Amino acid sequence: MIWAAVEASRATGEKDVSFKVLYCGICHSDLHMLKNDWGTSTYPLIPGHEIVGVVTEIGSKVENFKVGDKVGVGCMVGSCHSCDNCADNLENYCPKMILTYGAKDLDGTTTYGGYSDIMVADEHFIVRIPDNLPLDVGAPLLCAGITVYSPLKYYGLDKPGMHVGVVGLGGLGHVAVKFAKAMGVKVTVISTSPNKKKEAIEHLGR
Template sequence: MVQSCRNCQNCAHDLENYCPQMVLTYGAKNVDDTITYGGYSDFMVADEHFVIRIPDAMPLDGAAPLLCAGITVYSPMIYFGLNKPGLHLGVVGLGGLGHMAVKFAKAFGMEVSVISTSPGKKNEAVEHLGADSFLLSTDQH
């Protein structure tokens, strides 16, 4: 998002993504009647409320997943209180979103079980990402 009205009930409750006047980063009509082109832009203007500074020491390829897959799992985890040590989270699938869910949950101190149809994902889930357990969804036992 590059902006919202910041005045409606949705905006007042930090739900700007439901604002009827929100302007998306790509393919939306901006307030000056130009069309937004997101990552295809040479430059863009965004309300500072919707901008995040990436620290100079963080490589851009490390930050990029946080901006799409990361927020897709982080936001509902926070909204529904799934960010507390001791909770147990089941992550179905270890694709882009699943990876981020495991990483955030472990950072929150949660116990994580990964559920997948791919037996080859076990090592990545447990050894690389720190999942506590791995369940193969096609296992009949």
């Protein structure tokens, strides 16, 4: 299999937050990367990009986090902070964006994801996990959650009285239903799987 002993994450830089990983979701892209389905994987590979834990160390210039904070990180751990895309909060289009795993880090080493013991990331890509959100259920929000929350907000589909269709009731779809319902939106699930009707109505419908 692909697991192998690898070096620990990079040292904590002055703008970095290090945290002990307590939970990490499994996104389908982790499975694609494990099997090199996209032809971009390099090994050893440690996937995982729905990562939550508790801060163990902060760099000298970190402003927003302290040791002991509950935090998470998604699919990015760094970017250049100086290009037009970074200035527009579109770091995902930064030519120097650093993916959470399988990418080249600032020091030239390979990044490793959330199935590690410790994560190190630029504080800009760290999010705070509120005390009233259990860490285990918070983890999947960092990819599956934001992937559906973002378009609901971006396209203004978050207003009570609106009517939204969710195609497919899988890992992302069921989170979309929960967000949309919480926003007061009427939701219709569209699926070709008959058993999803029961799941949608009985488990997510109320």
